[in-house]
Amino acid sequence: MLPGLDGLSIVRQVRRRKDMTPILILTARDQPAQVVELLNAGADDYLAKPFDLGELLARAMALIRRGNGASQPVLTVGRISLNTVEQSVRCAGELIDLSPTEYRLLEYLIFRPRAIVSARELLEHLYDYNWQHHSNVIEAHVSNLRKKLRAVGEETSIVTLRGRGYRLEAPEQQL
Numbered sequence: 001m002l003p004g005l006d007g008l009s010i011v012r013q014v015r016r017r018k019d020m021t022p023i024l025i026l027t028a029r030d031q032p033a034q035v036v037e038l039l040n041a042g043a044d045d046y047l048a049k050p051f052d053l054g055e056l057l058a059r060a061m062a063l064i065r066r067g068n069g070a071s072q073p074v075l076t077v078g079r080i081s082l083n084t085v086e087q088s089v090r091c092a093g094e095l096i097d098l099s100p101t102e103y104r105l106l107e108y109l110i111f112r113p114r115a116i117v118s119a120r121e122l123l124e125h126l127y128d129y130n131w132q133h134h135s136n137v138i139e140a141h142v143s144n145l146r147k148k149l150r151a152v153g154e155e156t157s158i159v160t161l162r163g164r165g166y167r168l169e170a171p172e173q174q175l
Helices: 007-016 032-041 053-068 100-110 119-126 137-151
Strands: 024-027 045-048 074-077 080-083 088-091 094-096 157-161 165-169
Touching (some): 007 032, 024 053, 032 045, 053 100, 100 119, 100 137, 137 157
Parallel strands (some): 024 045
Antiparallel strands (some): 074 080, 088 094, 157 165
C-alpha cells in the first residue's frame, strides 16, 4: 500500500542488490500467503497492524542483534545494563529490584538514549489505551525509578524536560 512500489517489490529490489539490511515489514495485510511471499522475498520479520510499540521495538532490536552477530540482548547506558530476555536490570553488576512497570519504563527509555520521550508516549506504552487514571502516574514511576537507581549509586539520570517529556542520560552525556 506504499505509493509507487509495493512492499514486496521494494524487498525484492533491496535483496537483488545484495543489501542485507534487516527488513521488518509493518502492514495491515495479514493473510498467510502474503506473509510467506514477503518472507520468501527476503523480509526478515513481519508485524501486522495494529501492533504494540513494545513488540515492534523488541523485534527491531532482535533484528539488529542478529545483524551485528550479538548473542546477548543486553542494552547498556552508563553503568546500567538491561537484559531484555531475563527482564533484569543491573548497575555495575548489582541486580536492581524493579517493579514490572518500572522495568518497562526503563526499557522504553534505554531503547532511546538521549531521545525526548513524552509522558503521553510513556502512558501509551505502559498502559491500555482505555486506562483513564492518567493524573501523575508517569511522574510517580519516574520518581521511584530515579530513587532505585540512586540507591545503588548510579549517576545515569532520567532528566525531566518541562512540557516536553523525559530523557535518559549517562553521566558523560549530561551537560
